[in-house]
Amino acid sequence: MQRPEVEFIQFDKRNMNVVDQCAELMSISEPWNTLRRTYDDAVKIITDEASEVHLAIRGDEMIGFAIIKMQGSFVGYIQSIVVKSMHRGQGIGTRFMEYLERRIFSEQPNVFICVSSFNQDARRLYERLGYEAIGELRDYIVKGHSEILLRKTVAPLSEFWKLKK
Ligand SMILES: CC(C)(COP(=O)(O)OP(=O)(O)OC[C@H]1O[C@@H](n2cnc3c(N)ncnc32)[C@H](O)[C@@H]1OP(=O)(O)O)[C@@H](O)C(=O)NCCC(=O)NCCS
Numbered sequence: 551m552q553r554p555e556v557e558f559i560q561f562d563k564r565n566m567n568v569v570d571q572c573a574e575l576m577s578i579s580e581p582w583n584t585l586r587r588t589y590d591d592a593v594k595i596i597t598d599e600a601s602e603v604h605l606a607i608r609g610d611e612m613i614g615f616a617i618i619k620m621q622g623s624f625v626g627y628i629q630s631i632v633v634k635s636m637h638r639g640q641g642i643g644t645r646f647m648e649y650l651e652r653r654i655f656s657e658q659p660n661v662f663i664c665v666s667s668f669n670q671d672a673r674r675l676y677e678r679l680g681y682e683a684i685g686e687l688r689d690y691i692v693k694g695h696s697e698i699l700l701r702k703t704v705a706p707l708s709e710f711w712k713l714k715k
Pocket of ligand 1: 579580581630631632633634637639640641642643644645664665666669671672675
């Protein structure tokens with residue numbers, strides 16, 4: 551039997567059952583194990599007022615989620631993205647990133663994302679999608695590991711706002 555198509559949707563954070571599933575997934579996945587993020591930390595991040603949460607759904611299963619920030623200084627920031635391990639390597643992460651980019655580029659000319667210095671696989675994926683490293687935040691989350699800030703842009707701010715008018 552063919553597997554159902556993957557859909558991407560914005561998530562209503564009041565559904566605590568899904569919050570629980572997302573927090574559980576994050577707390578058992580790398581890079582967050584190395585970064586010492588607990589289940590409770592994950593619940594806080596997911597339910598934060600400024601977090602916009604999007605889900606990857608296959609059939610009636612949540613197979614991945616992402617958190618983006620559409621307010622603040624580095625607006626258009628993808629704070630986290632994860633696909634369940636058994637669904638990885640099938641192009642879902644790539645399509646999820648493209649979906650998030652459509653959401654962010656509809657309002658902002660930049661997408662920002664951080665990748666841990668030890669997460670070379672994810673970094674390769676982002677660079678293939680056109681992200682450029684713009685800085686290294688040493689010992690940012692835990693000592694001994696950096697976060698690399700990456701950016702993808704469609705226009706300078708001034709031109710983007712002129713086109714938006
Ligand atoms: C990064 C991630 C979201 C990509 O999703 P995906 O569905 O596997 O992505 P795709 O199938 O579209 O692309 C696969 C690419 O992602 C890379 N990748 C990164 N982490 C991977 C992992 N744990 N397993 C499989 N592929 C992974 C693969 O190396 C592959 O690149 P390659 O073809 O150059 O080898 C997913 O692997 C994941 O959830 N990883 C763990 C959490 C994580 O690292 N999140 C990013 C934090 S910045």
